[in-house]
Amino acid sequence: MADAATGVVTVNPGYTLGARSAPSTTAPKTRRLANGTRVRIVCQVRGTRVTGRFGTSRLWDKLAAGDYVSDTYVQTGSDGRVAPPCGGDTPPPPPPPPAPAPAADAFHYDDPGAWRGPSSCSGTFTPGAQALRTWLKANYAYTRSIGGYSCRPNTANTSQLSLHAEGRALDWMAAAGKPAQARAVNRFIARVSRDNWRLGRAMGIQELIWNRRIWTATYASSGFRRYTGPNPHVDHIHIGINRAGAAKRTSFYR
Ligand SMILES: [Zn+2]
CATH class of the missing domain: 2.30.30.40 (SH3 Domains)
Structure with a gap:
């Protein structure tokens, strides 16, 4: 040896x-x-x-x-062994460290994955989005039409999936120009943003786009900012949730 x-x-x-x-x-x-x-x-x-x-x-x-x-x-002067084998059997390499999970109910924004064609889509709403949709329908008027699953790239970055293609986004159809409908949406926003977004964080909400304004968990403390994307979102509110919420790992879903 x-x-x-x-x-x-x-x-x-x-x-x-x-x-x-x-x-x-x-x-x-x-x-x-x-x-x-x-x-x-x-x-x-x-x-x-x-x-x-x-x-x-x-x-x-x-x-x-x-x-x-x-x-x-x-x-070492050799492509082969130059020293003895390490004691006994080779220890198996350790498993890769698990991806760090966001702390429950923290502000957290998850970028969508890469667009690799239709096979990269989730096929349906995630469990968290489905539960949030059911909750909205049970708690608010003008919620007959809440959709948002759509297998497509991100319109702002076509190399990425749309959050809709990951089943992590809801489009609640309500008209900002119709006072009763706008009131329902604004009540929802007031409720989830109260106490430093306590309920919004519990739901895993990472972005809201409504009536030419956007809020994202990345800039949570900046509040709603001007939204200048191609769709002004005056006929629906877009609600995107992070992966923890989508997997029902945040407190709202437990
Ligand atoms: Zn949307």
């Missing part, structure tokens, strides 16, 4: 090599090693496949400090 070996970190000029806590490209970085750094390799393991300066390999070097680097960035 080979003994511990030494190697030299070899990266492109100006770059550094990230050492990681496990032999995986998704493991947390522990430190950065400069080009030319001499390292002591105590053992080698199989991990994530990496293409580096010395080809493509699953071999990772465990360094004396206890962290790991891909062998493809370490000049």
Whole structure:
């Protein structure tokens, strides 16, 4: 069995090599090693496949400090093993860290995903949008027509899905120019925005567009701003919800 070996970190000029806590490209970085750094390799393991300066390999070097680097960035004089296998079986690479979930009821805006044709659409309202639609119909007049599922790109950015294509947006048809209808919508806005948008956050609302004005969770404290998009939204209010709300993970839906 080979003994511990030494190697030299070899990266492109100006770059550094990230050492990681496990032999995986998704493991947390522990430190950065400069080009030319001499390292002591105590053992080698199989991990994530990496293409580096010395080809493509699953071999990772465990360094004396206890962290790991891909062998493809370490000049050892060999493409194969130069040090013993790390104790026993190779530990499986850790699973990628879960995407951070927004804190419940926080202001949060989720950009829509990429438009890759009709197959990228959700096919129907998300559970949260469906529940919000039912709630609106039960609580407000002039709610006979609430739609908004539509498989199409974002009109403002055609490389993105429309929020409607993700089933995360409702279009409540009400006319801003008809006082009774406008009153119903304005009562809804007053209700969800009260107490720093307590109910709006609980619903996961990330954008409202109504009567030439827009509010987004990204600029929550700026309130409603002038909306100059192609559709003035004078015949409907657009209600977009974030992914937590769409998945019924915010408090309103529990
Ligand atoms: Zn809309």
